[in-house]
Amino acid sequence: MIDFHCHLDLYKNPLAVFEEVKKRKVRVLAVTTSPRAYLKSLQYFGNTDDVNVALGFHPELVADRRSEIELFMEQLSNCRYIGEVGVDGTARNQYSYTVQKSFFYNVLNETEKQNGRILSIHSRGAVTEVLDGIEKSINKNIPIMHWFTGNAKELQRALSLGCWFSINPKMCYTKSGKDMVMQIPLNKMLPETDAPFTEKNGKLYMPWDTDVIEFLAIQYGKSIFEIKNQMEINLRVLNNSI
Template sequence: MDFHCHLDLYPDAREVYCEAARRNAFTWLVTTSPKAFAATSRVLEPLPSVLITPGLHPEIAHERAAELELLLEQIAGVKAVGEVGLDGSPRFKAHYDVQRKIFGAVIARSAELGGRTLSIHSRRAVRDILAEFERHPNFGTAVMHWFSGSKAELKAAAEHGCWFSIGPAMFESVNGRALAAVMPRDRVVPESDGPFAKIAGKPVMPWSTCRTAAGLAPLWGISPEEAAAALARNGQALRCLMDRS
């Protein structure tokens, strides 16, 4: 399974898409803009094991702000949303107000529609994201993608009921391993974040769950097989939540 992947942005995207559908029981294809969602949904053949969702990535929020109304329309017809969120890093801080307007509207719309499952980008913005959850407690379920905040922020996110999607690239950093070690073990699911996430210069592929399990195993003090089983159980539980959205 893969709960956060940009399948449409790989070189040879159609081939990777079909291979992911063949190998994975479930792949969540997150898009970066409403127009990208429309195009991807039109170009890629619908497959039962691949979920394609609309999003508006915070890194391009200032460039695609005019697409917000389209995104809010699209959310009504789907059970999940992503990639959305906030990015408070120096490179994107100048556009933070635009990001907050968009993210706030997405959370409010999700709550208005009875809840959605969201794949959320939260780099240097965890507190503001949790504040939006508090303003709209019926927004649904948050899956924090490649979480990189502090341990205190991780604890706060877990207390808000957040899930966490992690992939092999997360284990490349000391901080990533430290965070993965203390995540709630019943709310961690696998992701690739390919093709953006890379190991040794090569994109992580959507069928990388075994590598994620191998990275988690020593951190959790269990075998890779036990870690893989935990990820599978968690993935099934999250999919059930998504189906109820």
């Protein structure tokens, strides 16, 4: 099983979840929300091949924690995965929009200078701005659009730029989400949970949940084994890209 966007450090008992992840052999991209959270997560989760800790700075936090921007840039050379980064254009975050965008564009440019990174990208309410930044800088980076909520035209633009997509269960339970997922090539997606910010019937999703796999199996008329195998292939292709 794969969970390519999980806030492992934000579970109430992250170490217990981590132990279960290792036991179940789940491949997890443990995204972080700040450079300090990244360093702390490395201490807890950096001792296994099953979990990759990503250097992140959530767009909702960048403006209020500008003192950590330098720390983020200092850590870039030490990590292969970046996330969660991006731009949030929702009304409550308009006050920090300029700072968010400037920081995200700087991250794209710096990672390109360092031979590229795999980036898990937040684009809620700001898909055009995120894709503009990717288009201006893309060469070696591999952008993964996390929980993509753009329209069909924006999706096609993202695909034309070489973007990948991480799909979580919430995208599979609405008509618009299903329509979006089914327009993404199967070889350009990976499952995610975005846990612990997602739940089903009051129960938090866990990195080993298989809702996305089951949804894709039904939609494509394939077995769960076939979809899991495709996701494993996708992950290998992605990791071999950089």
